[in-house]
Each structure stands twice: as structure tokens, then as C-alpha cells.
Amino acid sequence: MTSLGAPALARLLGTWNVGASPAYRKLADVVRLLVLDGRVALDAALPSERALSELLGVSRTTVTAAYGLLREQGFLTSGQGSRSRTRIPRTTPAGTTALTGPTPGPALAGPGLAAPGLAAPEGLIDLAYASLPASGEVVHRAFAAALTELPALLPGFGYDAVGLLPLREAVAARYTAAGAPTTADQILVTSGAQHALNIILRALVGRHDRVLVEHPSYPNALDAIRAAGCRAVPAAFTGNPGAGTDGARGRQAASAWDLEALQAALMQQRPRLAYVVPDFHNPTGHVMPDLQRRHLVRAATAAGTTLVVDETLRELNLDGVETTPVAAFSPAVVTVGSLSKSHWGGLRTGWIRASEDLIQRFAAARTSLDLGGPVMEQLAAAHLVRALDEPLPARLTALRDSRAALLELLAGHLPEWEVAYPSGGLSAWCRLPAPISTALTVIAPEFGIRLAAGPRFGVGGAFERYLRVPFTLPPEKLETAVLALRSAQDRLDAAPQLRRTLRDAPAVAIA
Ligand SMILES: Cc1ncc(COP(=O)(O)O)c(C=O)c1O
Incomplete structure (x- = not known):
């Protein structure tokens, strides 16, 4: 069991007290997000209500009510006398606004970030994942071919710690x-x-x-x-090799790695x-x-x-x-x-x-x-690797279109965001005008989107000023997503507490 002091939790909470809902609910929402995205470990002892309320400058009732709500939703154990500990509910709690899901464990994150089985609820545009659907026909054909090859391998044991030879070759x-x-x-x-x-x-x-x-x-x-x-x-x-140069969203001018x-x-x-x-x-x-x-x-x-x-x-x-x-x-x-x-x-x-x-x-x-990989998958993979380039042109063309659309949409609707030009991959890394990444992530579902907060990509709570935005969706969906990001940012801009926090917030000297 780990123990989380009030200063450490306060640091992770960042600018939690934004938006119109009651303070206890906002506090509970952010703690829940921190547990779900792994920034607060499972079975971690949270600070006492008194210590946290003093440090956050809120009433003890606020923290008591927030812990109570988290207990009700299954995210805290009711530690009698001892400190409450974090956990993951077995069933999806009702009335939660951020990520929810049944899969326990600090390795909650899947390919993008959410746990396997933590796909966005119906209707939410998922910007937490940076993944693509299968390159259809090619994958299907590889499995059809693998099925015909399988009988030759069935007399063997099927265990192979290094993998099937044709795939390794x-x-x-x-x-x-x-x-x-x-x-x-x-x-x-x-x-x-x-x-x-x-x-x-x-x-x-x-x-x-x-x-x-x-x-x-x-x-x-x-x-x-x-x-x-x-x-x-x-x-x-x-730093950000694509930003601040001629045509801020233009080509990468220099390497981003500080050798x-x-x-x-x-x-x-x-x-x-x-x-x-x-x-x-x-x-x-x-x-x-x-x-x-x-x-x-x-x-x-x-x-x-x-x-x-x-x-x-x-x-x-x-x-x-x-x-x-x-x-x-x-x-x-x-x-x-x-x-x-x-x-x-x-x-x-x-x-x-x-x-x-x-x-x-x-x-x-x-x-x-x-004890080794599944044989069918490896047979199919051998076909895919031999003709690895086959699905790529179509995939790259679609990604280029989506990247261009995303960069244009961000420049048009969120000009105060600095976007590092991605010369490949699946996502753009955006510098926000203030340390609001967690706050944006918490309120995002109200605007129809799901986000992965910047600090998930860092060590020790860094990147509260950053957000990863994937360009894996088609341009029409990206437009809806960017408009939602604009509205979420407007909501935060309109919150007086946030404005105060922004003024006092130190710059995050990274990236
Ligand atoms: C850099 C990087 N490494 C590893 C992975 C996980 O890959 P796999 O699905 O092969 O486990 C990802 C997936 O997003 C990734 O971006």
C-alpha cells in the first residue's frame, strides 16, 4: 500500500476547482480521473479529510462529501478510523462523468490510454485512444491463408518461446x-x-x-x-520544433531531441x-x-x-x-x-x-x-509482414488528410494552442495556454469527447500544460471534436477560480 500526502495529492489535482458544479463533486471527479488513468495508484491511502481541506483551502465538509461520493461510486474503501484507500469499482458507477469501467489495476491503460474495455461511452468522441481500425481486407486474407496452413502444425505441441520460424524469418x-x-x-x-x-x-x-x-x-x-x-x-x-517558426504549423525545422x-x-x-x-x-x-x-x-x-x-x-x-x-x-x-x-x-x-x-x-x-504466442496469429502475421507495405499507402493517405484537417482546425478554433508539427505517427502534442489539461479532461465528457490528460505522458505530474490530440478520426469527426475542445476551453476560461489559478500558476518548463 502506498500513502499519498496532502501536498502530493494537491499537486496532482492541479486546477480542479473549475466549472459550475459543487466543489465536492469537482473534487471527486478529478480524484476519480487520477485513479482511473493511473496517476494515483490503487490501494493508495489518501490524505485525511482535515489535512486535505486545509491544504486546498476548502471546508472540511467539501472533502468529506467528495470522499463520500467516491466511496459511494466504489473508488474508495471506507477506512474506519484509518485513511481511505483507492480502489476500482467492479461495476460501472452511476452518475460519473469521466472514464468509468470495471477493469482494475494500475495498468489500466490500453493502446491509447484507457483500459481494455474502457472504450468511450456511446456518443462520445474518443480522443484518448491513438489507434486505428484494422486495415480490413489484408488482415482478413492473412487469416484465411493461415487457416489453410494450420493443419500442418497441429501434430506439434504448439508451444514456442521464440515464435514461429516463418514469422521470424x-x-x-x-x-x-x-x-x-x-x-x-x-x-x-x-x-x-x-x-x-x-x-x-x-x-x-x-x-x-x-x-x-x-x-x-x-x-x-x-x-x-x-x-x-x-x-x-x-x-x-x-522544445517545439514546429511551433513559433515561419508557418507555425509548418515542417519540422530541427530535431526535437536534446542530444x-x-x-x-x-x-x-x-x-x-x-x-x-x-x-x-x-x-x-x-x-x-x-x-x-x-x-x-x-x-x-x-x-x-x-x-x-x-x-x-x-x-x-x-x-x-x-x-x-x-x-x-x-x-x-x-x-x-x-x-x-x-x-x-x-x-x-x-x-x-x-x-x-x-x-x-x-x-x-x-x-x-x-509460454509463447498463439499459432494462428503468428501464421497470419507472417503473411502480413511479408507484404507489410500493402495496406500502408491507403492508411497513410487517410492519416495525412486527417492530420491536415486537425492542424487547420486547431489553428482556426484554438489559435492560442501551440501545436508541434507531427511528421508521422498518430497524434499531435499541443501546448495549452495554461495548466488546464486535467481540468479539460474532467469536463470533456460534458462536451461529447473523451481525453487523456497531459500528465499521463510524464513523470512526477509534468505536462499539465499539454494535451495529446490524435488524428486517427476522419476530418468530419475531428471538426466536431475540435469544436468541443473550444467549448470546453471557453467553459474553463469563464470560471473565475480558474482565471485566478492561471495568473498564479508557474510555467511548466518542459518539452
Ligand atoms: C510507442 C508505442 N509503443 C507501444 C505501443 C503498444 O503497442 P502494442 O499494441 O503492439 O502492444 C504503442 C501503442 O500505442 C505505442 O504507441
Whole structure:
């Protein structure tokens, strides 16, 4: 059980007291959001009502009523005498406005952020997920072919800790063609990139080890690093390369990665691992140039740090930027790949590329998690990897249209937001005019949208001034979504308490 002091909770609450509803309800809404999106752990002891009311400058009755409501909704245990502890209800509570759902656990977040099964309620536009539907026909055809191949494998046991050979060969051939010569023995098939990262952590880190991460970073990776008992060491980006330049939403002028900061963090902190997403980084959509890749590999080698490169979004190269897989610069690099973004998250198929020795260690480490991947999925995946480029042109064209629409809509309706130009990937990272990300997320469902608050992408409560906005929806839906964001921001602008908070709020010196 963890214990959360009043100052720590107050920091996480941010600008919670906005909008017209009663203060106790707003307090309960934000605490619930913090529990649901993993910023407050499950089974965490909340501060006493007295301590929290004093720190927040609200009456004790307000906090008592908020805790009471959370208890009623199943988000708090009724600690008799002791402090109330956070939990997740087994059934969907009535009358809640933000995310609700039955799936427990701090790893609540799914691909975008919500837990599996926490899709937006009917009628809400979901901007919390940054994922696409399946590239239809291609996936279906691959499974039809797999079905005809399955009988040949049925006499075997079906267990394979490294994965089916034809799939490993197909993945290896992709790397070789991209400039990183690879054999099938250097590939381990996983159930997606998230599973791959968990295997790597299980094999290579111990509790209290340091893991360098980009800041912001992919929330589920941050959760996995925390769940492994490691400390995430954040390395900030240089800033917003797309904003403030000629045509603020124009091409990326410079790299977003602050290589000097990365090098310094590697040398000073000597982390065990560094987890990076150089290919269309989630949430920013930035891409790291080859020269920086080379320098990063060198710095990691010098620091004795294993570089873990997540290439989940590598195929979503919207502007045709040419880069070399980081693995081409050193045999020590560990690469994670996935079919989730090129084809479909529902395939749950990914891989790890590493040296043969490391692959053997990963295969041994995975047996405490699972005993191999499902055979049908791997047979189908082998077809998809062999013809990986087939569904991409249509997918990239649709994404380019949606990206252009989103950037134009944001510029037109929310000109005070600064938008980092995403040269690929699925989302734009927006700097808000004030630290209102959690407040926006809490009131968003009232405007028909669901959001993932900026601090989910950071360490220690950073990014309250940021919001990830995916461009995975068609332009018409994006228009409705951006108009809803405008209305939500107007609501916050009109709240006097918020205006006061904005005046006093310190700038968040990140990204
Ligand atoms: C950077 C990154 N890594 C990993 C994942 C998870 O991928 P998978 O569905 O293969 O587990 C995602 C999904 O959004 C992602 O953006």
C-alpha cells in the first residue's frame, strides 16, 4: 500500500476547482480521473479529510462529501478510523462523468490510454485512444491463408518461446532490407510491443534500477517501467520544433531531441536501460535524424546503458522522412516492433530484435509471463509482414488528410494552442495556454469527447500544460471534436477560480 500526502495529492489535482458544479463533486471527479488513468495508484491511502481541506483551502465538509461520493461510486474503501484507500469499482458507477469501467489495476491503460474495455461511452468522441481500425481486407486474407496452413502444425505441441520460424524469418528479412542485417535467431515474437517491453524489463532490470525515458513518453511504457520497480529518469525534448517558426504549423525545422541532455543524463545517471521512440514518437510524432541516432548509440555504449528502441510507429511515416533503423548502428541495440499500428492492434503481435544471446535471455524470461504466442496469429502475421507495405499507402493517405484537417482546425478554433508539427505517427502534442489539461479532461465528457490528460505522458505530474490530440478520426469527426475542445476551453476560461489559478500558476518548463 502506498500513502499519498496532502501536498502530493494537491499537486496532482492541479486546477480542479473549475466549472459550475459543487466543489465536492469537482473534487471527486478529478480524484476519480487520477485513479482511473493511473496517476494515483490503487490501494493508495489518501490524505485525511482535515489535512486535505486545509491544504486546498476548502471546508472540511467539501472533502468529506467528495470522499463520500467516491466511496459511494466504489473508488474508495471506507477506512474506519484509518485513511481511505483507492480502489476500482467492479461495476460501472452511476452518475460519473469521466472514464468509468470495471477493469482494475494500475495498468489500466490500453493502446491509447484507457483500459481494455474502457472504450468511450456511446456518443462520445474518443480522443484518448491513438489507434486505428484494422486495415480490413489484408488482415482478413492473412487469416484465411493461415487457416489453410494450420493443419500442418497441429501434430506439434504448439508451444514456442521464440515464435514461429516463418514469422521470424519475415521480420528478419525486413530489418536486413532496411539496412540492419538480421537472422531469424535474432527475433523473438511477442504479443505486441507492450508485451515485448515487459519481457525486456523482466530480463534486464532489477528493482530500483534507473531507466532513461524521453519526456513526454508513451504512458504504458512508463507504467511498465514503474511496475518493474524502476525509476524513470526523464530527458526533456528541446522544445517545439514546429511551433513559433515561419508557418507555425509548418515542417519540422530541427530535431526535437536534446542530444546533449540525453548524453549528459546517460553519463551522469548511468541508467540500466534507455527507452526511446525515435520513429514518430508518441505523443509528439517527432522523428530523430540519423546523425542523432548514431550519437545516441555511442553515448549509450559509453554509459553501459542498453538502448531499447520502440519502432511501433515506424511505418507511419507521413512525410516520407528517410531514416535508418537504430539497430543498424550497433549490435547491442534492442528493438521492439509491432503490427498494431501498421495493421491492427487486435492482432496483438509484435517482436523483439536483439543479439542472439539476448534473445535467449528474453525467451527464458518470458516463461513467467506466457509460454509463447498463439499459432494462428503468428501464421497470419507472417503473411502480413511479408507484404507489410500493402495496406500502408491507403492508411497513410487517410492519416495525412486527417492530420491536415486537425492542424487547420486547431489553428482556426484554438489559435492560442501551440501545436508541434507531427511528421508521422498518430497524434499531435499541443501546448495549452495554461495548466488546464486535467481540468479539460474532467469536463470533456460534458462536451461529447473523451481525453487523456497531459500528465499521463510524464513523470512526477509534468505536462499539465499539454494535451495529446490524435488524428486517427476522419476530418468530419475531428471538426466536431475540435469544436468541443473550444467549448470546453471557453467553459474553463469563464470560471473565475480558474482565471485566478492561471495568473498564479508557474510555467511548466518542459518539452
Ligand atoms: C510507442 C508505442 N509503443 C507501444 C505501443 C503498444 O503497442 P502494442 O499494441 O503492439 O502492444 C504503442 C501503442 O500505442 C505505442 O504507441
